[in-house]
Amino acid sequence: MDADGGLLRGTVDVLILKAVTWGPRHGYAIAEWIKAVTDSDLLVEEGPLYTALHRLEKRGWLVGEWGYSENNRRAKYYELSRAGRLQLRAEVSAWERYARAVGKALSAASPQPA
Amino acid sequence: MRRVFRIPFQQQRIEEDVDDELTFHIELRVERLMERGMPEEDARREALRQFGAVDVIKESCVTLDNERVRAMNRASFFTNLRQDVTYAIRTLSKNKAFALIVGLTMMLGIGANVAVFSVAYGVLLRPLPYRNADELVRLWTRNDSRQLEFFSVSPADFAVWRERNRVFSAMGAFDRQRDATLTRGNEPQSVSVAAVMPDVFSVLGTSALLGRRITDSDAQAVAPPVALLAYELWASRFGGDSSILGSDVTLDGRKLTVIGVMPDRFSVPGTPAQIWTPLSLVGTSPDHSNRYLRVLARLRPGVELATARVEMDKIAAQIGVEFSESNRDWRVNMMSIPEFVVGRQWRRAVIVLSGVVGFVLLIACANAANLQLARGASRRREIAVRAALGAGRGRLVTQMLSESTVLALVGGLAGLALAYAGVAALRSVGAQSVPRLDEVNINAVVLGFTLLVTIASGLLFGIIPALGASRADLGSALKEGGRGVDRGAVAPRARDALVVAQIALSLVLLVGAGLLMRSFVRLQQVDIGFDPTEVQVANFRLPQARYPIPDQAGEFYSTLLARARAMPGVRSAALVSSAPFFGVNSGFVFTVPERPPAPGDPNPDADSRVVSPGYFKTLRIGLVRGRDFTEADRRGADNVVIISESARRLYWPSEDPIGRQIQIGTGERATRYNIVGMVNDARYQSLQTPDVRPMMYFSALASLPPGMSLVVAGPSAELLASKLRELVRQIDPLLPVGAIQSMEELVTLALATQRFALMLFALFALTALLLAAIGIYGVLSYLVRQRTHELGIRIALGASSNTLVASVVASALRVALPGVIIGIAGALALTRLISSLLFGVSPTDVATFAAVSVLLTATAALASLIPARRATKADPMLALRGET
Numbered sequence: 001m002d003a004d005g006g007l008l009r010g011t012v013d014v015l016i017l018k019a020v021t022w023g024p025r026h027g028y029a030i031a032e033w034i035k036a037v038t039d040s041d042l043l044v045e046e047g048p049l050y051t052a053l054h055r056l057e058k059r060g061w062l063v064g065e066w067g068y069s070e071n072n073r074r075a076k077y078y079e080l081s082r083a084g085r086l087q088l089r090a091e092v093s094a095w096e097r098y099a100r101a102v103g104k105a106l107s108a109a110s111p112q113p114a
Numbered sequence: 115m116r117r118v119f120r121i122p123f124q125q126q127r128i129e130e131d132v133d134d135e136l137t138f139h140i141e142l143r144v145e146r147l148m149e150r151g152m153p154e155e156d157a158r159r160e161a162l163r164q165f166g167a168v169d170v171i172k173e174s175c176v177t178l179d180n181e182r183v184r185a186m187n188r189a190s191f192f193t194n195l196r197q198d199v200t201y202a203i204r205t206l207s208k209n210k211a212f213a214l215i216v217g218l219t220m221m222l223g224i225g226a227n228v229a230v231f232s233v234a235y236g237v238l239l240r241p242l243p244y245r246n247a248d249e250l251v252r253l254w255t256r257n258d259s260r261q262l263e264f265f266s267v268s269p270a271d272f273a274v275w276r277e278r279n280r281v282f283s284a285m286g287a288f289d290r291q292r293d294a295t296l297t298r299g300n301e302p303q304s305v306s307v308a309a310v311m312p313d314v315f316s317v318l319g320t321s322a323l324l325g326r327r328i329t330d331s332d333a334q335a336v337a338p339p340v341a342l343l344a345y346e347l348w349a350s351r352f353g354g355d356s357s358i359l360g361s362d363v364t365l366d367g368r369k370l371t372v373i374g375v376m377p378d379r380f381s382v383p384g385t386p387a388q389i390w391t392p393l394s395l396v397g398t399s400p401d402h403s404n405r406y407l408r409v410l411a412r413l414r415p416g417v418e419l420a421t422a423r424v425e426m427d428k429i430a431a432q433i434g435v436e437f438s439e440s441n442r443d444w445r446v447n448m449m450s451i452p453e454f455v456v457g458r459q460w461r462r463a464v465i466v467l468s469g470v471v472g473f474v475l476l477i478a479c480a481n482a483a484n485l486q487l488a489r490g491a492s493r494r495r496e497i498a499v500r501a502a503l504g505a506g507r508g509r510l511v512t513q514m515l516s517e518s519t520v521l522a523l524v525g526g527l528a529g530l531a532l533a534y535a536g537v538a539a540l541r542s543v544g545a546q547s548v549p550r551l552d553e554v555n556i557n558a559v560v561l562g563f564t565l566l567v568t569i570a571s572g573l574l575f576g577i578i579p580a581l582g583a584s585r586a587d588l589g590s591a592l593k594e595g596g597r598g599v600d601r602g603a604v605a606p607r608a609r610d611a612l613v614v615a616q617i618a619l620s621l622v623l624l625v626g627a628g629l630l631m632r633s634f635v636r637l638q639q640v641d642i643g644f645d646p647t648e649v650q651v652a653n654f655r656l657p658q659a660r661y662p663i664p665d666q667a668g669e670f671y672s673t674l675l676a677r678a679r680a681m682p683g684v685r686s687a688a689l690v691s692s693a694p695f696f697g698v699n700s701g702f703v704f705t706v707p708e709r710p711p712a713p714g715d716p717n718p719d720a721d722s723r724v725v726s727p728g729y730f731k732t733l734r735i736g737l738v739r740g741r742d743f744t745e746a747d748r749r750g751a752d753n754v755v756i757i758s759e760s761a762r763r764l765y766w767p768s769e770d771p772i773g774r775q776i777q778i779g780t781g782e783r784a785t786r787y788n789i790v791g792m793v794n795d796a797r798y799q800s801l802q803t804p805d806v807r808p809m810m811y812f813s814a815l816a817s818l819p820p821g822m823s824l825v826v827a828g829p830s831a832e833l834l835a836s837k838l839r840e841l842v843r844q845i846d847p848l849l850p851v852g853a854i855q856s857m858e859e860l861v862t863l864a865l866a867t868q869r870f871a872l873m874l875f876a877l878f879a880l881t882a883l884l885l886a887a888i889g890i891y892g893v894l895s896y897l898v899r900q901r902t903h904e905l906g907i908r909i910a911l912g913a914s915s916n917t918l919v920a921s922v923v924a925s926a927l928r929v930a931l932p933g934v935i936i937g938i939a940g941a942l943a944l945t946r947l948i949s950s951l952l953f954g955v956s957p958t959d960v961a962t963f964a965a966v967s968v969l970l971t972a973t974a975a976l977a978s979l980i981p982a983r984r985a986t987k988a989d990p991m992l993a994l995r996g997e998t
Contacts, residue, residue, distance in 0.1 A: 026135075026138070026139075027135060027138075027139050028138070028139045028142045028143070031139070045164065045165060045166035046139065046143075046164050046165045046166065047165045047166030047167060047168065047170070047171035048166065048171065050135070050136060050139070050171050050175055051171055051174045051175060051178070053175075054132075054174070054175040054178040054179055054182075055178055057178070057179075057182060058178050058179070058181060058182040058185075066131075069138075073138060073141075074134060074138070075135070075138045076131070076134070076135045076138075
C-alpha cells in the first residue's frame with residue numbers, strides 16, 4: 001500500500017470494514033480477501049493493514065477479540081461494531097456518489113456544461 | 115471460533131498481544147507458501163517481504179492500542195461513577211430520614227469548619243499586601259531592667275543600625291501617627307497621619323495603585339509638601355476619584371499635594387495612618403535617648419530572624435558601650451511582620467479554633483459513620499444480592515463510598531450556606547477585637563477548602579461501614595433474609611469505638627468551653643476601679659495651626675466643659691488626656707527626692723494622665739486621702755500631683771504620701787510636684803494583668819496636651835452624643851468630633867477577645883455535645899432493637915420495666931465511661947494550648963473537669979432513656995416468635 005495518499009488509506013479502511021461484514025475475521029483472512037477482490041492491486045504490503053486494523057479498533061468501528069483459528073491457533077478476530085456498520089454504509093454511499101460523478105464527467109460528450 | 119476472555123490492560127499485555135497477532139499472520143503465510151512447495155527458508159523470507167517493516171508496524175499498533183485502552187478505562191471509570199452516584203441518589207431518596215440526619219450532621223461539621231477556615235485564611239494565611247512579606251521585620255528597642263519590651267528607636271540609633279548591620283537589605287523608619295484635621299471644602303474630618311521615610315515603601319515593596327509613592331526627593335527640605343493616601347480614605351472621602359492626583363488637600367491648615375493612592379488592604383505595619391507624608395532624618399537630634407521612631411526592615415534573602423537578632427544585639431551592645439549614658443541595657447527586639455500583623459495571641463487562638471472545629475467535624479463523621487453502620491446492617495441482604503450477582507468487593511466499596519460522598523456533598527452545600535451566615539455573624543461580633551477580620555469572606559480558596567473537606571469527610575465516614583458491609587458473610591445474610599441479629603464482626607465493636615471517640619472529643623471541647631467560661635466570669639468580676647455606667651467619652655485634638663498658644667486651647671476646653679456641665683441631664687463632666695480603655699498609655703520616670711536611686715538602679719516610673727478637676731467624681735474613682743484638683747491648680751501655682759493607691763504601695767509603702775514630693779527631670783530642668791491626693795486604682799489598659807500599674811495624675815489647668823478626651827456622666831448620657839456635636843460646632847465649627855462612645859462599651863470591648871473566643875468555643879462545644887448525644891441515641895436504639903428478643907423473654911419472665919430501663923442505661927454508661935476517661939486524658943494534654951486565653955483559672959481546673967464529666971455522663975444516660983423506654987414496650991409474643 002502506498003504510504004501517502006489519503007485516498008488509498010481511506011480505500012483500505014473501507015475495504016477492511018467490508019471484509020468483516022460477513023462475520024469476524026482475523027487479519028490474515030482480511031488480507032487474503034482484499035487481495036482476492038482487488039487482484040492484489042491495492043495491497044502491496046500486508047503490514048500496514050494491521051496499523052489500519054488497530055486504528056479502526058481504536059475508533060470503535062471494529063471490535064477485536066481473541067479466539068482460536070481453524071487450526072487451533074490463538075488469533076485476533078475483528079468484528080464490525082454498530083458504529084462500524086454505520087460508517088461502512090456512509091462510506092459506500094459516498095463512494096457510489098463519487099464514482100457516479102466521476103463516471104459522468106469522464107463520459108461527457110460536449111465541452112460545455114449543459 | 116471459540117472465544118477467550120482476556121482484557122488487555124497492561125502495557126506488557128498489549129505488546130504481547132500485538133506480537134502474537136503479527137506472528138500468527140506471518141506463520142500462516144509461511145505455511146501457505148510451504149504448502150505450495152516453497153522451502154521453509156525462502157517461504158519465511160517471502161512472508162516477511164510481503165509483510166513489510168515488522169518493527170514499525172508493531173510499534174504503531176502498540177501505540178494505537180495503548181491510546182484505545184486508556185480512553186476505555188477513562189470511559190468506564192466515568193460510567194461506573196455515574197452509575198454509583200445515580201444509584202446512591204436513588205437509595206438515599208428512599209431513606210429520606212436517614213439522609214436528612216446525616217446531611218444535617220455533616221452540615222454542622224462542615225459549616226463550622228468552613229466558617230473557621232475562612233477566618234483562619236483571612237487572618238493567618240492570606241498573603242499580606244507586601245512583596246515577600248516573610249522577609250519583613252519590625253524592630254524595637256527593649257530594656258529589660260525597665261520592663262520595656264517594644265520601645266521606639268531614636269534616629270541616632272537607627273542611623274547606626276542601618277550603617278553597621280549586614281542582615282537587612284533595606285531599613286526604613288516612620289513617626290507615630292498623629293491625628294490631624296483634613297479640610298476639603300467646608301467639612302473638617304479627623305484623620306490619622308504618619309510621617310514616613312521614603313525607604314519604608316521600598317522596604318515593603320508595594321506599588322502605588324494610582325500615581326506614585328513617596329520618593330527621596332519628596333523628603334528633602336526644599337521639596338513641595340506632598341501626601342500619599344490610603345485606599346480606604348481615598349474611597350470614602352474622595353469617592354475613589356482618580357482626578358485627586360495632583361490636587362491639594364489641607365491638613366491642619368497646611369496645603370499638601372496628593373501624589374498617589376496606595377492599593378486596598380495596604381497599610382504601613384505599625385501605624386493605622388490614612389495619610390502618609392515624607393519624613394527625613396536629616397538634622398534630627400543626635401541624642402540616642404530621644405526614642406520615637408518605628409522601624410521596619412527587610413531581611414537579606416536567606417538570613418534567618420534569629421541570625422538578625424544576634425547581629426542586631428551585637429550592634430546594640432556596641433552602642434551601649436559607645437554611649438553608655440543613654441544606651442546601657444538597651445537591646446533590640448524584633449518580630450516578623452506576618453506575626454506582628456496578626457499578633458501572637460490571635461495566631462494561637464485561630465489555630466486552637468481550627469483544632470476545635472476539626473474535632474467537631476470528626477464527631478460529625480463518627481456520627482454519620484455510626485448511622486451508616488446501623489443502616490448497613492439492615493442493608494446486608496441487598497448487598498449480599500449484589501455481591502451474588504457478581505459485584506466485586508471493590509465495586510461494592512465504591513458504591514457505598516459514593517453514597518457517603520453524595521451525603522457529604524449535600525451536607526457540604528448546606529454547610530456552606532451555614533458558614534456564609536456564620537462568617538457574617540463572626541464579623542459583626544469580632545470585628546473590633548480580631549485583626550484583619552474585616553478581610554474575611556467566602557472566596558475561591560474557601561470554596562476549594564470546602565470541596566476538599568466535604569469529599570474527605572464523605573470518604574472518612576463511608577470507609578468503615580463500606581469495608582464492614584462488603585466483608586459480610588454473603589451466605590448467612592441471604593439465608594437470614596435480612597432479619598435478625600447482625601453478626602458481622604466489625605459493626606458493633608466499630609460502633610462502640612465511634613461513640614467512645616465522640617464522647618472523648620466532646621469532652622475535650624466542653625472542658626475548653628468550661629475553662630473559657632470560668633475565666634470570662636472571673637474577668638467580669640475584676641474590679642476596674644471606676645464606674646462606667648452613664649459615662650460617654652469623646653476625643654478632641656486641637657490643631658496646632660489654629661490653637662498656637664496653650665491659653666487658646668485652655669479657653670476652648672473650659673468653654674466646652676462649662677457648656678457640657680450646663681447641659682440638662684449631665685451629672686458631671688471632666689477632661690482626661692487618655693480615658694480608660696481608650697487611646698494610648700503614657701508614662702514617665704521620676705525620683706523621690708528623699709531617696710535618690712543608687713547609681714545603676716533604675717528610676718521609679720509610673721503611668722500618667724492629665725485630668726481636669728472633677729475627673730474622679732465623673733468616673734467615681736474614690737478619693738482615699740487628700741484632695742482633688744481645683745481651679746487653683748493652674749500654671750504658675752504650685753506643681754501638684756495625685757497618685758494612685760498602687761503608686762503609694764510601690765513607692766511610699768509605709769508612710770503617708772500626702773505632702774511628699776516627686777521630682778521629674780534632673781539638674782536645672784528638674785521640676786518637683788507636691789502630692790496632694792491619693793485615689794483608688796483604676797484600670798486603664800487591660801483587665802487581665804494581675805496588678806494595676808502605678809498611676810499619677812497631673813492638672814490639666816497646669817499643662818494641656820494637644821489631645822484630650824471629654825468624659826461626661828449623666829442619666830441621659832446617650833442622648834448627649836448629638837447634643838455634644840452641636841455644642842462643639844457652636845464653639846469651633848472647624849473642629850472635627852470623632853466617635854462618641856459609651857464607657858460601658860469600651861469596658862465591654864476590653865473583654866471582646868475573651869468573649870469572642872468563649873462564644874465560638876461554647877457554640878462548637880454544644881454542637882459537639884448534641885452530635886454526641888445523637889450518636890449515643892443511635893447506637894442504643896440499635897442495641898435495643900437487637901436485644902428485643904432477649905428483652906421480650908425477660909418481660910415474659912416477669913422482669914419489671916425498671917430493671918429493663920436500668921439495663922439499657924447501664925449499657926449506655928458502659929460506652930460513655932471509657933469515652934469520658936479518654937476525654938479527660940486528652941483534655942489534660944490539650945487545654946494548656948488555650949492557657950493564654952484563660953484568666954484566673956488553671957488549664958487543669960478540677961471543678962471544670964468534674965462538671966463536664968458529669969454533664970457528658972448524664973447526657974449519655976438521657977440519650978439512652980428513649981430506647982430504654984422502647985425496650986419496656988417490647989411485645990413478648992413477637993419477640994419469642996422472633997419476628998421483630
